[in-house]
C-alpha cells in the first residue's frame with residue numbers, strides 16, 4: 001500500500017485557530033494550500049491569522065517560493081480536497097460532526113491521499129467509521145501555535161494501515177514537525193492527558209480560592225515551564241534524585257503521591273468558577289489584544305527554540321534529541 005508523501009497541495013478543512021495554524025505552516029513550507037470553512041467571513045479571518053503569523057515564520061526561515069498568495073479559499077468540501085496530496089481536518093471537536101465530515105472528505109479525495117485529523121483526543125476508529133479507504137486515515141494532533149510548535153501526535157485507528165502511519169510521519173516531518181507515534185489508541189492520546197491533569201488541578205486551585213489565574217501561571221512560567229522546553233518530567237526528576245538518580249527520587253518523593261496532593265475528578269464548572277477564570281485571565285491580558293499576545297508568544301517561542309537548538313549543539317546533541 002503506498003500513499004502520497006511528496007506533497008505539493010495541502011488541503012485544510014476548518015480554518016479556526018488550529019486550521020489557520022496548519023495553513024500558515026504549509027504555506028511557509030512552500031506548498032499550495034486550499035482551504036474550506038463554512039463560517040461566514042472565514043476567508044478574511046483566515047487571511048488575517050496567516051498575516052499575523054507570517055512575521056514569525058519569516059524569522060524562522062521560509063521555503064523557496066513560500067507565499068501567503070498561494071492560499072486559495074474554496075466554497076465546497078469536494079473542491080477543497082479533490083486535487084489535494086494531503087488533507088488535514090481541523091473542524092470543531094464533535095464526534096458526529098467529524099464522522100459526517102470525514103465521510104464526505106474521503107469520498108471526494110484521491111484514494112492515496114492521506115487524511116489527518118487535528119482532534120485533541122477523539123478516537124480515530126470512531127470518527128473515521130464511515131470513511132472511504134479508511135486505511136489512509138490518521139490523527140495528526142498538533143499544538144498551538146501549529147506554525148511554530150514541532151510536536152504532532154500521530155495516532156491510527158483500527159483500519160489505519162501501518163504504512164499510512166509511516167507515510168504521515170514522513171509528511172509531517174517534511175513540514176518541519178516532530179511526529180510522536182502514539183502506538184495505542186486511547187482518548188486524549190499522550191500530551192493532552194498530561195495537560196488536562198495540570199489544567200484540572202489549576203481549576204481546583206482557583207475554585208478553592210488558593211490562587212488567582214495569574215499566580216498559577218507564575219507558578220508554571222518561572223519554574224517548571226522554563227525547564228520543560230528542553231527536558232521532560234522523567235529526565236528532570238532523574239536529576240532531582242541527585243547522584244543517586246531516579247531510584248532515590250522514587251523512594252523519597254513517590255510516597256507523596258498517596259497523600260494525595262491532587263484531586264483526580266475535575267471541579268464542577270459553576271458560573272462562579274467560570275467568572276473567576278475569565279476575569280482573572282482578562283486581568284492578566286490587560287490592554288493587550290489577542291493578536292498582540294500571539295506575536296509576543298511567537299517571539300518568545302522563536303527565542304526559546306533557537307536557544308535550545310544552539311545549546312544542544314554545544315553539547316553534541318540535535319534539536320530532536
Ligand SMILES: NC(=O)C1=CN([C@@H]2O[C@H](COP(=O)(O)OP(=O)(O)OC[C@H]3O[C@@H](n4cnc5c(N)ncnc54)[C@H](O)[C@@H]3O)[C@@H](O)[C@H]2O)C=CC1
Nearest residue numbers: 014015016017018019039090091092093118119120142144
Ligand atoms: N485550540 C486548540 O488549542 C487545539 C485544538 N485542536 C483541535 O483542532 C480542532 C479545531 O479546533 P480549533 O481550531 O481550536 O476550533 P475553532 O473553533 O477555532 O475552529 C473550528 C473551525 O471549524 C469551522 N467549522 C464549523 N463547522 C465545520 C464543519 N462542519 N466542517 C469544517 N469546519 C467547520 C468553524 O467555522 C471554525 O472556523 C478540534 O478538533 C480541536 O480539538 C488541536 C490542538 C489544539
Ligand SMILES: C[N+](C)(C)CC(=O)CC(=O)[O-]
Nearest residue numbers: 119120142143144192195
Ligand atoms: C485544550 N486542548 C485540548 C485543545 C489543547 C490541545 O489539544 C493541545 C495544545 O495545544 O495545548
